Amino acid sequence: MDGSEFVVLDSISLNVDEGNFASIVGPSGCGKSTLLNIIAGIETHESHEGGSIQVFPKSGAESTPRIGYVFQNARLLNWLTVEGNIQFVLEAQKIPRDTWDGQVAKYLEMVGLEGQEKNYPLNLSGGMQQRVAIARALAIEPDVLLMDEPFSHLDEITARKMRFDLMEILMRAKPTILFVTHDLGEAVFLSDQIYMMSTKPARIFKEISIDIPRPRQPEDPVIFDLEKDLVREFFRVLEAQE
Amino acid sequence: MSTRVRGIGLRIGSIFVMLGIWWVTAIWMNDVEILPGPVLIGKTIATNLVTLGPEGQTAYFHIGITLGRTFIAFAAAMLAGIGIGLAMGLRKVFEHSLMALIPLMLTMPTILMVFLAVLWFGFNEVGSLVAVVGVVTPFVAVNMFEGAKAMDKSLLDMAKTFKAPRRMLIQKVYLPMLLPYIFSAFRFGFGITWKIVALAETFGIKYGIGYMFFFWFEQFIMEQVLAWIIMFVVLMLILEHGVFARLESKAFAWRPSHSL
Numbered sequence: 451m452d453g454s455e456f457v458v459l460d461s462i463s464l465n466v467d468e469g470n471f472a473s474i475v476g477p478s479g480c481g482k483s484t485l486l487n488i489i490a491g492i493e494t495h496e497s498h499e500g501g502s503i504q505v506f507p508k509s510g511a512e513s514t515p516r517i518g519y520v521f522q523n524a525r526l527l528n529w530l531t532v533e534g535n536i537q538f539v540l541e542a543q544k545i546p547r548d549t550w551d552g553q554v555a556k557y558l559e560m561v562g563l564e565g566q567e568k569n570y571p572l573n574l575s576g577g578m579q580q581r582v583a584i585a586r587a588l589a590i591e592p593d594v595l596l597m598d599e600p601f602s603h604l605d606e607i608t609a610r611k612m613r614f615d616l617m618e619i620l621m622r623a624k625p626t627i628l629f630v631t632h633d634l635g636e637a638v639f640l641s642d643q644i645y646m647m648s649t650k651p652a653r654i655f656k657e658i659s660i661d662i663p664r665p666r667q668p669e670d671p672v673i674f675d676l677e678k679d680l681v682r683e684f685f686r687v688l689e690a691q692e
Numbered sequence: 693m694s695t696r697v698r699g700i701g702l703r704i705g706s707i708f709v710m711l712g713i714w715w716v717t718a719i720w721m722n723d724v725e726i727l728p729g730p731v732l733i734g735k736t737i738a739t740n741l742v743t744l745g746p747e748g749q750t751a752y753f754h755i756g757i758t759l760g761r762t763f764i765a766f767a768a769a770m771l772a773g774i775g776i777g778l779a780m781g782l783r784k785v786f787e788h789s790l791m792a793l794i795p796l797m798l799t800m801p802t803i804l805m806v807f808l809a810v811l812w813f814g815f816n817e818v819g820s821l822v823a824v825v826g827v828v829t830p831f832v833a834v835n836m837f838e839g840a841k842a843m844d845k846s847l848l849d850m851a852k853t854f855k856a857p858r859r860m861l862i863q864k865v866y867l868p869m870l871l872p873y874i875f876s877a878f879r880f881g882f883g884i885t886w887k888i889v890a891l892a893e894t895f896g897i898k899y900g901i902g903y904m905f906f907f908w909f910e911q912f913i914m915e916q917v918l919a920w921i922i923m924f925v926v927l928m929l930i931l932e933h934g935v936f937a938r939l940e941s942k943a944f945a946w947r948p949s950h951s952l
Binding site: 487490491492514517518519521523525527528529530531538539541542543570571572573590 | 846847849850851852853854855856857860864865868871945946947948
């Protein structure tokens, strides 16, 4: 633009193994969402020094990877039924029509919305709409599932319930997930790996593996302690920058 | 629900009150050449529908002519307006080049547009068509332009992330987002169209409801003048509220509080 350059992301390297849940945690404006959008292909990136993004499809290296995306807002098509919204992405991904009913039923049941097939999104609460968005993203059985602060627009009580349910859903669906959040507690509770990101320049300054066995409990003191340690670490890095 | 029933009751009631006032006034004035009563008008309309009029045709013939002109002109104006509006909303070149012209067209008084159209193109079908297109197209275009501007980009991004092909984007994302604007343009545009067609007919385009209205106006036969006006208004009310409003409520069934 106008000959000037806008470098948001520099020297970022991360690697998510199949079936793992990786979180990127960082303050607002550090470019976390941009990173997801680049992976999803809705923002273009130009790289000078050989940057690349690769998603290895399960169905063979030749095919294009399937990417599921859960956004901050549900982003449902309000004029389609719950079922219609899921069928929309199944059709977009050219998934055979005779499997649609099965996929819709399976993933709506998984997110706890069985029986809502014919309902319209605007009749659902914000939390339920986000559940539809999760079912939609899972229904295409993506090679990677991108989640961009999916609970940040919900009230804390709903968000807690959703995090817990998401963990249970993932134990059944086992997708590979790249999750973006500014909430360290959320990241610790959900993730196998956490990448901590700082701003200006955006870079990953720490990578941690979380080995707490699943199912995890939100009240688990081990989770609280780890969260506290990571918050302290964050402040140290941010202060060192100033 | 009860407020809805009450609302409908009041609407129907108000029509009867107006008919009552008309009926009483007509009896009180006692002059059929100035204000014939509702019963006489009703009878006149019924007679017009079944007997041949001065042009050797029943009222159905003239209704058909007027409706035909209205629908054709309206379809042309809608198509042109939607095309221009979308072009303006999606391409800056069109937005900048047309933004100055459209207010010019919108500011032009409707009646002058009708005059110009019949002067240039004659007292015929082309004249009324040009008048309608001249008045309605800019209005539809502005509506569609606003619709195109108001489109939710985040939904388009969602659809693109899931690799929705172009056909699905148009059918399931763009079109539903534009539909409220299309409907509002449709309702308003149709209302102006039939008024312009009727006006053009009174100016002397052969046949049609406006033509008959003017025919009786020149002879100063009040009951026929009123009969044609009222028949016309009732017909258009049935079309707008009975047909179009139903279509609209069906198209927006997904809105939780949709009401008319």
